[in-house]
Amino acid sequence: xxxxPFYKKIMLKILKYSFYDLMxxxxxxxxxxxxxxxxxxxxxxxNNLSKAVITLMNVIIVLxxxxxxxxxxxxxxxxxxxxxxxxxxxxxxxxxxLGQYLGVAISLSLSLILGLGIPxxxxxxxxxxxxxxxSLLLITESFLTFIFTALAFNIALxxxxxxxxxxxxxxxxxxxxxIYDGLFLMSLILFEEYPLDKLSLVGTLLNPIDLSRxxxxxxxxxxxxxxYTGAIFKKFFGTNFGLIISFVTLIIWVVLPVTRxxxxxxxxxx
Amino acid sequence: xxxxxxxxxxxxxxxxxxxxxxxxxNGGIFAVxxxxxxxxxxxxxxxxxxxxxxxxxxxxxxxxxxxxSEYKYQIDYLPQIANFPNNLKVKELIKMIKDLRGKTDxxxxxxxxxxxxxxxxxxxxxxxxxxxxxxxxxLTFMFDSPIIILDEPTTGxxxxxLIRLKDLIQAEKIKGKTILxxxxxxxxxxxxxxxxxxxxxxxIYFKGSISNLKSKTNQPDFxxxxxxxxxxxxx
Numbered sequence: 001x002x003x004x005p006f007y008k009k010i011m012l013k014i015l016k017y018s019f020y021d022l023m024x025x026x027x028x029x030x031x032x033x034x035x036x037x038x039x040x041x042x043x044x045x046x047n048n049l050s051k052a053v054i055t056l057m058n059v060i061i062v063l064x065x066x067x068x069x070x071x072x073x074x075x076x077x078x079x080x081x082x083x084x085x086x087x088x089x090x091x092x093x094x095x096x097x098l099g100q101y102l103g104v105a106i107s108l109s110l111s112l113i114l115g116l117g118i119p120x121x122x123x124x125x126x127x128x129x130x131x132x133x134x135s136l137l138l139i140t141e142s143f144l145t146f147i148f149t150a151l152a153f154n155i156a157l158x159x160x161x162x163x164x165x166x167x168x169x170x171x172x173x174x175x176x177x178x179i180y181d182g183l184f185l186m187s188l189i190l191f192e193e194y195p196l197d198k199l200s201l202v203g204t205l206l207n208p209i210d211l212s213r214x215x216x217x218x219x220x221x222x223x224x225x226x227x228y229t230g231a232i233f234k235k236f237f238g239t240n241f242g243l244i245i246s247f248v249t250l251i252i253w254v255v256l257p258v259t260r261x262x263x264x265x266x267x268x269x270x
Numbered sequence: 271x272x273x274x275x276x277x278x279x280x281x282x283x284x285x286x287x288x289x290x291x292x293x294x295x296n297g298g299i300f301a302v303x304x305x306x307x308x309x310x311x312x313x314x315x316x317x318x319x320x321x322x323x324x325x326x327x328x329x330x331x332x333x334x335x336x337x338x339s340e341y342k343y344q345i346d347y348l349p350q351i352a353n354f355p356n357n358l359k360v361k362e363l364i365k366m367i368k369d370l371r372g373k374t375d376x377x378x379x380x381x382x383x384x385x386x387x388x389x390x391x392x393x394x395x396x397x398x399x400x401x402x403x404x405x406x407x408x409l410t411f412m413f414d415s416p417i418i419i420l421d422e423p424t425t426g427x428x429x430x431x432l433i434r435l436k437d438l439i440q441a442e443k444i445k446g447k448t449i450l451x452x453x454x455x456x457x458x459x460x461x462x463x464x465x466x467x468x469x470x471x472x473x474i475y476f477k478g479s480i481s482n483l484k485s486k487t488n489q490p491d492f493x494x495x496x497x498x499x500x501x502x503x504x505x
Contacts, residue, residue: 010370017366024357081353087320088349089371090342266337269281269321 011095011102014086018103021082022075028111031067035115043123049130050220056116057137057216062177064141065148065209068108072152073169075104077162087270097153097265101258105149109142136219140212143250147208148173150257157264180207197232204233205246208253215246271295271417271448272317277326279312286312287323288472297446299439301459304469305500310452311350313469314419317450318347330417343371348410350421350452356395360386360405363394367409377412383434384408400426411438418442418449424458436462460492468496470503 022028038059046052079100086096116138125131152169159165184203188196204210218237236242272294279287286309294300302310315321317328319335319342327334330341354363364377381387384404389397397405403426410418420439424432439462442449453459459466466483468476476483476499480492489495 013370021355021357079355082355084320084349085354085367086370088318088342088347089367090339091370092339267322270315 008095010091011099014091014096014099015102015106018075018079018100019107021079022103022107027071028107031071031108032111032115035112036118039116039119043119049120049123049125049128050133052120053130053133053137054220057213057220060112060116060141061144061209061213061216064112064144065177066173068105068145068148069152069169069173070166071108072101072104072149073156073165075100076153076156077165084270093265094262097157097261098258101150101153101261104153105146108145108149112141112145113138133216133219137216140215140250143254144208144212147250147253147257150254150261153261154257154264157261157268176207176209181210184210201233201236205249208250211246211249215243271297271331272450273329273332274313274317275327277313277316277328278324279309279316279321280324286472287316290326290469290472290474292467292474292477294448294450297443297448298464299443299449299451299462300465300467301463302450302452302467302469303459303496304475308469309472310469311421314347314421314450314452317419318342318345344415344417346410346413346415346418348406348418348420348423350425354394354402354405356393358394359391360394360397361390363405364409364412368412371413374412374414376414377408380408380411383438384431398426400428400431403427404431407435407438411442416447418447420449420451422453423451424453424455432458456493456496468499470499475499 038056042052042055042059043049046055083096083100087093120134125134151172155168155172156165159168184200184207187203188200191199204214214233214237218234237246272292274290274292277287277290277292278285286307290309290313292313302313304310312321316323317330317335319339327336329335331344333341335341358366364381368374368377381390384407386401386404386408389401389405394402394405403423407423410420423435423439427435436458439449439451451459451463460480463480465479466476467474468483476486478486480495483495484490484492487495487498489498
């Protein structure tokens with residue numbers, strides 16, 4: 001039997017069991033129902049697909065990372081027994097942890113895509129030109145789910161103490177969702193005499209939440225809100241090159257923490 | 271079968287294993303004994319690759335286990351506390367482990383032996399400690415591997431199940447397997463084991479048969495022999 005496909009098969013099996021396990025827990029349903037409700041309410045209030053997409057973006061851009069973080073940490077600590085059972089079996093550590101990670105990230109993304117997708121499809125998404133904006137929203141939010149679940153797994157792997165693990169995970173979310181923007185704005189004000197367009201571009205690229213927000217806003221063509229910087233952003237992110245760089249950055253944001261999961265899992269004592 | 275050389279393990283400042291050398295060549299039943307915190311579970315988990323040693327080598331069936339997982343096909347392991355995913359049914363758990371590790375038909379006879387049929391459709395979270403331990407035993411013995419490691423196998427078992435477990439262990443021994451057991455129940459150890467491996471403060475203090483241990487410590491019975499070692503070192 002060739003080795004590589006064998007490990008992949010084991011990883012897929014573990015993914016399957018983690019996925020089933022999560023699909024059975026009521027939290028997946030709560031998450032799914034929440035998005036379903038959010039989608040219906042926003043469409044009802046806005047009466048317009050494009051406007052609903054913008055409002056939706058503003059709500060879920062901080063919520064999706066938060067849910068990914070909390071779910072990731074919670075799943076890791078709660079499945080400690082399952083993990084130990086698997087560790088005594090002839091399975092590669094990397095396939096055990098990658099399988100679990102993908103199980104969580106995929107089931108969360110699925111709740112998101114189905115929960116929001118169903119009301120929008122019924123409202124007539126396929127006949128509207130908001131479909132590309134909406135698809136971009138779902139893609140970036142799925143990226144955010146994968147990124148923050150991976151970050152949460154990293155924290156949980158490094159921290160034996162559950163409470164501390166939760167604390168660090170929430171702090172990380174708080175930093176990337178709120179504090180980062182504050183620091184960013186403050187530095188812009190502090191150095192306003194200098195040309196800042198490059199710096200603000202880099203600053204946006206480095207934070208996955210900001211990057212996703214910018215990508216969606218520019219697609220929805222309300223860059224005018226951002227003034228002069230907005231024009232520069234439009235020049236960068238509006239091009240194919242900018243779009244590719246953005247997605248490459250998002251992919252790096254997934255790959256780096258996942259690599260650390262594999263590395264950390266190989267060295268950990270259970 | 272199992273060959274360990276100069277094994278060291280630290281957890282932070284806590285130096286748990288301080289140069290363990292252990293060589294188990296033949297089949298038979300080996301009891302790993304020692305006071306709480308002497309490193310029994312750490313030693314076992316090192317053999318299983320769950321704990322990664324700071325120094326030293328471990329060979330299982332002549333192969334260094336470093337960074338490998340294949341060798342675990344040769345080991346059946348009964349973990350100390352039977353904590354399973356609570357959402358799963360007994361049937362599903364057995365099926366899952368078979369799916370991950372390979373096909374076997376031995377589970378049927380083991381389920382029958384421990385009278386687990388009525389529990390197959392129950393969730394693991396709803397089982398009593400003893401029943402969980404029986405499920406644990408089924409999962410351990412169903413793969414018929416040459417090395418068996420049992421960490422506190424008697425926990426929670428009723429007298430009938432205990433007798434069945436002892437019979438099972440003896441049957442595996444006759445097949446020529448190497449069986450490592452840790453237990454705090456001295457009567458159980460005395461009854462089943464061929465050799466004692468006594469760990470004290472992270473090193474092997476004694477390895478040999480029970481009668482050797484008795485003569486070394488000048489004690490008439492096994493329990494007092496163990497107690498005298500502990501008294502010498504702690505009192």
